[in-house]
Amino acid sequence: MSIKTPPKSEEKIVRLKLSEQVLMRLREMIRGGELKSGDFMPSERVLMERFSVGRPAVREALQAMHTQGLITISHGERSRVNELSANLVLDQSDNIANILLDAVPANLEHLKEARRMFELGIVRAAAEKATNEDVAKLRDLLARQESYLQGELDERNFVEADMAFHTGIADILGNPVITAASSAMLRWLQEYHTALLHWSGNESTTLSEHSRIIEYIAANDVEGAVDEMRSHLDRSREMFAPRKTT
Template sequence: MSGFGTPAHLRRDRLSDKIAKDIQDRVLSGELTVGDRLPSERDLMAHYGVGRPAVREALLWLNKTGMLSVSNGDRTRVTEPDPRDMLQLLSGAAKMLVARAEGIRQFQKTRIFVEVALAREAARLATDDDIADLEAVLLRNESCADDIPAFSATDDAFHHRIALIAEDPLLDALYHVVLELLEEQRRTSLSHPESLGKAQAAHRRIFEAIRDHDADRAEAAMRDHLETVIHTYWGIREQASSSP
C-alpha cells in the first residue's frame, strides 16, 4: 500500500496489540496526521497478514483512546484526541478507588486542587462577558433554594462556567471526571438541611472574588466551599454508621 510501509515482524500472540502499536507509532511519528484515512480493513488484513478480528480489535482500541475515529460506512480516520476521552479510560480503576473511603478522600483532595486552580485562573482571566454569564448562572442557582434537583443542576452549571474561563480542555475534562466520580458525595452532602444555604453563600463569595479579579480571595472562597462540602459528607456518613 502506498504510503504505508512494510511493518516490523509481528509475533502471532496478541496480534491486535501489535497492530495497534504499529498504527500508533505511525501517528506519533507524523507519518499519519489528523484527518488522514487509514486503508480499508481488507487492506489492513492483507498488510499485516492477519484476520479481520485482530484488525477490528486494534482499530476499536485506538478509537477508544481517541486516536482514531471508526464509523460504519466510512474509512477510519486519525483524529485529534479529546482530553475527556483520555481521562475516561481511567474511569474503571477510578470507580474501584471511590468504592472505598480512602479513595473518596483522594478524589475529594483532587477536586480541591483542580477547582482552586480554576478559581484562581478565572479571577485572573475573566472577561466582562464571563462575569455576566457567571452572574446569570449564580442567580439561577440562588433561585433554587427549595428545589434540590434544580439546585444540583445549577450548582454544576456554576462550577462548570468557572472551569470554562480557564480555556484549558485538560483541566475541564479532569474537572468533569472527578465530579462524576464524586456524585454520591454531592448527593449526600446536599441532603443536609443547611447545605443549600451554605453553598449559595459560598457561590456568592466565589463569584464576587472572580468579579473583582482577586485571585487570592477566589482561591480561599473555593477552598472553604469544597472543604465545607467534604466535612458535611463525612459528618453524614459518620452519623449513619453510628445509628442503630
C-alpha cells in the same frame, strides 16, 4: 562444566498477538500524523493488505482503539479518528477511578483534599485574569443553577449545574489540561454526592457562596476569592461520602 543461570533481567520474550501488533501500528499512524482527528480510518481490506494480516486481527485492533476512545465505530459507516485531548485521556479513567474509590474508601478523602488544593489554585489564577466576558459566563451558569430551584428541587440537575460552575472557573485559565482535570475530579466525586439522596436545604447556601465567589473574581480580588472558595469547599466536603455496601 556448570551452566550459568541468566540474570533475572533477561526475561523471556513474548511474541505479541497479530492484533496487538496492528494496534501498535495504528497508534503510530495517529501519533505520526498520518491519521488526524476527524479522518476516516482505512477500510478493513486496506489495513489487511497493508499489514499482511487477516480480518480478525484488524477487527480486534479497531475494537481496542474504539474501547480506548481513539476512534468511533458506527454501524454501517467507516470508523473515524476522535479528537485527541486531555478530556479523552481522563474520560477513559472514570471506571477505574470509581473502582479505586469503592475498593479503598480512604481514597475518597484523598480525592477531596486533592480537589480542594487544585480548586484553590484555579480560583486564584482565575481571579487574577478574569475578564468581563468570563464573569458574565459565570453569572449565566449561576442563573442556570438557580433555575433548578423553581418549584420542586431538581436535585440531579442542580448538582450537575454545580459542577458546570466549577468547571467554568477552570475555563477562565484557558488551559485545556487544567479544565479536563477539574472536570474529571468533579465527575469522580459526583458518584458519592449524598445530595442526590438528601440535599438538606443546602442549595441556597451553595448559591450564595457561588455568588460571592463570582463577585470576588469580578473585582480581581485574589485573596477574597481564595478565602471564599476555601470556605465553600470545606463546608461542602461532608456532602461526599462512601457508598453504603450491602
